[in-house]
Amino acid sequence: MKPPLLVLIPLNEASRASVEAAFDVIYAPDSAQRAAAITLRGDTVRAVLTNGTTGLTAAEIDQMPQLEFVSALGAGFENLAIDHARSRDIVLVNGAGTNDHCVADHAFALLLAVVRDVPQLDRATRDGVWRDALPMHPNVSGKRLGIVGLGKIGEKVARRGAGFDMEIGYHNRKPREGAPLSYFDSVESLAQWCDFLVVATPGGAGTHHLIGKSVLQALGANGFVVNVSRGSVVDTAALAEALTDGTIAGAALDVYEGEPHPPEALLALRKVVLTPHVGGRSPEAITASVDNFLANAKRHFAGDAVLTPI
Template sequence: MAKPDVLVLAKNIPLILDELPQFCTLHKLYEETDKDAFIAANKEKIQAIVTSYNVGAKADLISSLPNLKIICCFGVGVDAIDLGKAKELGIPVTNTPGVLTEDTADTALALLLTTLRKACAADRFVRSKSWSKNDFPLATSLSVGGKKAGIVGLGDIGKAVAKRIEAFGSTICYQGPREKPEVPYKYFPTVEALAKEVDFLVLTCPGGAATFHIVNRPVLDALGPNGFVINVARGSVVDEKELVQALVEKRIAGAGLDVFESEPKVPEELLSMDNVVLFPHIGSATIETRSNMARLMMDNLRAHFDGKPLLTQVQ
């Protein structure tokens, strides 16, 4: 039996180049100089797309492959995939939830602690030999003073973040599309109402149209000059221009960011700010988690071609 043809849109996915060829014929679109010509020449035989959370799959590509049967995403976020077009054509989409929850929550906590305690600035302070000349400025405590954490998006990752922050003695509040009676945290119907109540916002919600720029100027003003923003969700969730302006004008105290609106481009103003910590979208970037994500994605692909139920189909 001939191996199914798989179009790979994203490079640097662990295990893919080693293991997928065992049961698939790979076509690496990212290596093609003339991508349109390649698609035109090979569109009839492509049965699957392998992509990532940041590359996605646009409607025109999905429509151009008449024998496409499945789209497998390396990552939880599928906002870069045209789910409407996939649904219209009856093409299932899978992602990799669950396996990256703990590491992403760890990243949120790392950003929170690093931002509040000015860890990166403190490191630079020592390396520049400033310690012998000056005292390092005071930071903000996570454990002292009855802090309140506001989590936007209380899914698996949001709950894992809440568990970690609770260990520091902070009170948890949250906002999302619906209240969850099963959790012991106070619910707020809007992000602005949540921001007024808390000392820092931790963003763990999905990207996409429903959450586009939900952290905007009114939210930042509600958070106030002692508040912090921590984002491990999607860059699109925050109005980046307003965030930069709020930081410049000191209308909020600081930010810890793992994601940006136009990755890998980062606003120039942020690069020189000591009250901002910047990560290069590494929420799930550990050897263990990325390997588990790749394994789950391949298991979905294999299940499809073996005629078995998909493990993690996006609904």
């Protein structure tokens, strides 16, 4: 008999078929379906598939007395009631390592787009404006790249930066053992040093508005910031002010506060590139994430240690 699995996130047809082959799936990818599914079948659920944004609350966990396994499909897990789940001895896993290349690719796409002004140049070309009437924009190669959060994604961003002959520094809560990059003990000092600041740190209370007024002032008038972490990490109001008054040169965000609604304070600003939280989404990344979930689940229900525990 297949274990009952509550799925709280949208899955494409192929992913859903793979999951349904292993589980009795209760598919509830929106808030109304979620509440109804937990009320009607919560007492049977043994596993939950969610993600960091969608999460799983302590109250929901309490409505699932047989719950023993929870997976976040991606790397993030900021909205999972981790401590409460652990108090129930629920096994927790995530998708660490499954979409790192995709996110790092997207971070560099955003960096190139905002520094080289690609969206505006595309629009100007379509309007028949020739280059002589347009401002020039700086190189990306050979500059200083600062990375906030040298985890798996941050490391891959650094590797891409090396391919652009960039000098690379980073900030973590503590230095990474063996990392050959320059370490900065504060985000402000890193921002003051670098030309481009890429934010790849986890979300959650500990990093809320980590990128605020003081960091943006340190980054300076020729600096650019890219956020591929979580929207909560960047103070939207401070960013809008910094872009409006020229404190920084530009920003590119794949994530932002108030998702899925785009940040109103930034929409009218020219120096911003926005994408709708797609940095970790590609056919390859989704397949790898689902495969990782299934591998973890198979091991758990067979009594073996999971591969990517939280």
